Structure formats: structure tokens, C-alpha cells
Amino acid sequence: MELLSDEISFLNDFTPVSLIEIESAVLLKRFDTKFIISQDKLPKLLKRFINQYRILEIDEKRVFRYSTTYYDTSDCEMYLKHHNKKLNRYKIRIRRYLDSDLCFIESKFKSNVGRVDKKRLELNSANDNSEIIEKFITEKTPYLPEDLEKQFNIEFSRFTLVNFDSNERVTIDYNLAYHMKGNKVKLNNLAVIEVKSKGQKTDFYRYMKSEGIFPFKISKYCLGQNILNSSFLKSNRFKKRNRQIIKLIQGMEEIFG
Numbered sequence: 001m002e003l004l005s006d007e008i009s010f011l012n013d014f015t016p017v018s019l020i021e022i023e024s025a026v027l028l029k030r031f032d033t034k035f036i037i038s039q040d041k042l043p044k045l046l047k048r049f050i051n052q053y054r055i056l057e058i059d060e061k062r063v064f065r066y067s068t069t070y071y072d073t074s075d076c077e078m079y080l081k082h083h084n085k086k087l088n089r090y091k092i093r094i095r096r097y098l099d100s101d102l103c104f105i106e107s108k109f110k111s112n113v114g115r116v117d118k119k120r121l122e123l124n125s126a127n128d129n130s131e132i133i134e135k136f137i138t139e140k141t142p143y144l145p146e147d148l149e150k151q152f153n154i155e156f157s158r159f160t161l162v163n164f165d166s167n168e169r170v171t172i173d174y175n176l177a178y179h180m181k182g183n184k185v186k187l188n189n190l191a192v193i194e195v196k197s198k199g200q201k202t203d204f205y206r207y208m209k210s211e212g213i214f215p216f217k218i219s220k221y222c223l224g225q226n227i228l229n230s231s232f233l234k235s236n237r238f239k240k241r242n243r244q245i246i247k248l249i250q251g252m253e254e255i256f257g
Contacts, residue, residue, distance in 0.1 A: 102125075
């Protein structure tokens with residue numbers, strides 16, 4: 001197993017689990033609960049779970065790099081539905097797993113009861129997938145491919161914990177960096193924790209609350225729109241959340257305003 005950097009070396013203490021072993025925990029239909037935390041607080045928090053969770057390991061790697069491109073309409077309908085608290089809403093993205101060269105077109109639908117239904121289709125990274133992408137969007141979402149535009153790209157690092165019953169996954173994303181038209185914005189010291197399960201309240205969820213860390217409604221897509229397109233997209237409902245994020249990272253005040 002590769003040695004991890006000092007800041008995340010505590011991950012070496014977790015028992016590994018293979019991708020095949022956690023297939024039952026893919027949870028494409030699930031409840032998601034998110035938390036944010038300073039990246040430098042992760043070791044103290046997660047050491048508490050070393051004997052309760054295993055860590056995904058693939059080819060001796062435990063931390064993986066992701067690249068995601070988001071799509072929306074020209075007037076950012078999907079973003080505005082989220083901002084305006086509309087449920088029965090979609091996200092459409094292409095996600096690349098940089099360490100394995102896998103690539104998927106994905107749609108995420110959030111129902112009016114808060115349940116997330118995720119659909120995805122693997123793409124061939126060596127070929128033109130335009131017809132496949134168009135067919136997927138037409139069949140799996142209410143949108144037409146010609147009405148969608150690339151919004152921006154986000155890269156981040158992720159590791160995944162799975163409980164021993166394989167009915168709960170916890171993903172931790174950090175080193176978030178947004179890219180748009182040659183501009184790059186990196187969010188230092190921000191970690192986004194997402195608990196994915198068939199039920200809404202798990203052991204991890206209850207422990208976070210006992211430590212005074214409460215669920216935080218954050219979307220990496222909406223956050224990116226706030227950072228990169230704040231001059232013309234309304235974001236008043238997110239201002240309080242953005243101020244909380246500022247407390248965890250440095251040098252972002254001029255971006256959020």
C-alpha cells in the first residue's frame with residue numbers, strides 16, 4: 001500500500017475493503033446527509049471510526065482524484081431550482097475517475113421527500129461519446145441535450161469509508177479546485193463529508209451531532225456557481241452558508257462578496 005502524506009496518514013490505520021466487496025453499498029437510491037469540516041480536523045474526527053468502518057482500497061490506493069464537469073441550461077435552471085428550494089430537481093454531470101481512467105455520464109434526481117436517485121452510464125474515454133450522452137440525457141432526464149451547456153469543472157480528492165454491514169458509505173472530499181475558462185479557484189482547508197445510506201440517521205450521523213457538527217446543506221455545483229458566476233446569478237439564499245464556509249477556508253471573502 002502506498003504511504004499517504006502526513007495530513008492523511010491516519011487512513012493507513014483503517015482496514016481495507018475492495019470495490020467488489022462494497023458493491024452492495026453502491027446505494028444509487030439513498031438518503032444523503034452532508035457535513036463540512038476543516039480539513040485539518042479530519043484525523044481527530046475519523047480516528048473515532050477506525051474500528052467501525054473500512055476504507056476503499058484499489059490497486060493499493062486509498063485516496064482517489066476526481067474530475068467533474070457540470071451541465072445546465074443557459075439560464076442555469078437546475079441551479080435556480082436548488083436555490084429556490086424546488087424539489088424533484090436534477091443535476092447532470094460527466095465524472096472522470098482520474099486514477100483509473102473511468103468516465104461516466106450521470107444524472108441525480110432529488111425527489112420531494114429528499115430521496116436521491118442516481119443513474120449513470122459508462123463512457124469510453126478514447127471515443128466520441130456525443131451520441132451516447134445525448135441518448136442518456138434524453139431518456140433519463142426531462143432535458144434536451146441541445147438545451148444544455150458546460151458550466152465548469154471541479155477537481156477534488158476523495159476517500160470512501162464503508163461500515164462493516166455495507167449499508168452505509170461515507171465519502172470525504174477535499175482539495176476542491178474549480179476551473180472555468182482558464183480561471184482556477186482552490187478551496188483550502190475545506191472538507192465535505194457525505195453520509196449515504198438507506199435511512200437518514202446512522203451511527204456516523206449521530207456521532208457528528210454529538211460532537212456539535214450538524215448537517216450542512218451544501219452542493220459542490222451550487223458552490224461553484226456562487227464562486228464563478230456570482231455577478232449574475234442570484235445567491236441570497238446561500239449567503240449564510242457561504243459565510244460559514246469562509247470560516248473554514250482562507251482568501252475567499254473577495255469571491256463571495
